[in-house]
Amino acid sequence: xxxxxxxxxxxxxxxxxxxxxxxxxxxxxxxxxxxxxxxxxxxxxxxxxxxxxxxxxxxxxxxxxxxxxxxxxxxxxxxxxxxxxxxxxxxxxxxxxxxxxxxxxxxxxxxxxxxxxxxxxxxxxxxxxxxxxxxxxxxxxxxxxxxxxxxxxxxxxxxxxxxxxxxxxxxxxxxxxxxxxxxxxxxxxxxxxxxxxxxxxxxxxxxxxxxxxxxxxxxxxxxxxxxxxxxxxxxxxxxxxxxxxxxxxxxxxxxxxxxxxxxxxxxxxxxxxxxxxxxxxxxxxxxxxxxxxxxxxxxxxxxxxxxxxxxxxxxxxxxxxxxxxxxxxxxxxxxxxxxxxxxxxxxxxxxxxxxxxxxxxxxxxxxxxxxxxxx
Numbered sequence: 001x002x003x004x005x006x007x008x009x010x011x012x013x014x015x016x017x018x019x020x021x022x023x024x025x026x027x028x029x030x031x032x033x034x035x036x037x038x039x040x041x042x043x044x045x046x047x048x049x050x051x052x053x054x055x056x057x058x059x060x061x062x063x064x065x066x067x068x069x070x071x072x073x074x075x076x077x078x079x080x081x082x083x084x085x086x087x088x089x090x091x092x093x094x095x096x097x098x099x100x101x102x103x104x105x106x107x108x109x110x111x112x113x114x115x116x117x118x119x120x121x122x123x124x125x126x127x128x129x130x131x132x133x134x135x136x137x138x139x140x141x142x143x144x145x146x147x148x149x150x151x152x153x154x155x156x157x158x159x160x161x162x163x164x165x166x167x168x169x170x171x172x173x174x175x176x177x178x179x180x181x182x183x184x185x186x187x188x189x190x191x192x193x194x195x196x197x198x199x200x201x202x203x204x205x206x207x208x209x210x211x212x213x214x215x216x217x218x219x220x221x222x223x224x225x226x227x228x229x230x231x232x233x234x235x236x237x238x239x240x241x242x243x244x245x246x247x248x249x250x251x252x253x254x255x256x257x258x259x260x261x262x263x264x265x266x267x268x269x270x271x272x273x274x275x276x277x278x279x280x281x282x283x284x285x286x287x288x289x290x291x292x293x294x295x296x297x298x299x300x301x302x303x304x305x306x307x308x309x310x311x312x313x314x315x316x317x318x319x320x321x322x323x324x325x326x327x328x329x330x331x332x333x334x335x336x337x338x339x340x341x342x343x344x345x346x347x348x349x350x351x352x353x354x355x356x357x358x359x360x361x362x363x364x365x366x367x368x369x370x371x372x373x374x375x
Contacts, residue, residue: 082120107148118163140170175208245278293352
C-alpha cells in the first residue's frame, strides 16, 4: 500500500511539469513567430523561467540589429509559416531570401531561417535529410558574395544545426575568395575544414591552393599541400603544374623544378607553353642557354601562329620580370653571381633561337636596363 501511495504522489507531481513543458513548446513558437514584427501581441507573456529556457536556444537573428528590409520580411514569413501556421513555406521564399542577402546581418537571418526550417522538417515532417546540395552550395556562395566568411566556413561542417550538406564545391567558393584577396591563412583554414569533415581533395582544389600559394609567396605551404594532394592520388591539372613549376623557377629552386617536371611527365607527355618556359629558366639557372633555347624551340614549333602573342608575353616575362624575382630570392652572397650569369646567358639563349630560324621578338636592351642585373 505504501508503494502504491508513493507512486500516486509521483504521478501527481509529474503532471504539472508535463503541462509546463507543453506550454514552453507553445510559447517558444509564439516568441519565434513574433520576432522582428512591428508589434508584439499583448496576450503573450513569457515567464522569467521560460526566458531562461529559451536563452539556450536563442537564435542569432535576435542579436542582429540591421538586416535589410527585404531579408527581414522574408525571414518573418518563413518563421510565421513554420512556427505559427505549422506548414512548410514555399521553396521560393528561401531562395528569395538567399538572393536578397546583401551583408553579414542578412546572412545571420538566413542561417536562422535555415535552422528553423531544419527543426520543422525534423519534428513535423520527419525528414532527416539535409537540404539539397544545390541550395547548400548557393548558401556558401552567398556568404562569400557578401563577405560573411565565418558563416561560409560553418557551411563546411558535416554536423551543423542548419541542415547544410558540406561539399568541395562550397569550399571552392571560399578558396576563390582567398585567392582574390590573397589570403593564405583563410586557405589554410579551409583545407583544415576539408580534412576535419572528410571532404575529398579534388583537382580543382589543388589548382586553387597552388595559385593562392603562388600569389602569396607561400612556398612552404605549397610544399606541404602538394604532398597531401599527391598522397591522396589527386590527378593534378596542367595548369596546376604550370603554377608549381613557375613558382619553383621564380625562387630559383632548380631541384624542385626538375622534380615537379618529372612528376608532370608521368601524366602529361607534352609541356604547356608555361611549363616549357619554366624549364628554360631552369636551364638558364644552370648556365645552359643552348638547352634553354632547345626547349623553347620545341614548344614554339608545336604552337600555332594564331597564339604567337602568348609566346611574346612569355618572352617578355622571362626578360623583364623573372630575373628580378629570381635574384630577389637568392642569398645575398649569391645575388651578384646569378645576375652576371643571367645577363650573359639570356642573350646567348636568344641568339641560339635566332640561329635556329625562330623569329624571336625580344628587346635585349630592356635586359641591360634591368636594375636587378645592374646592381
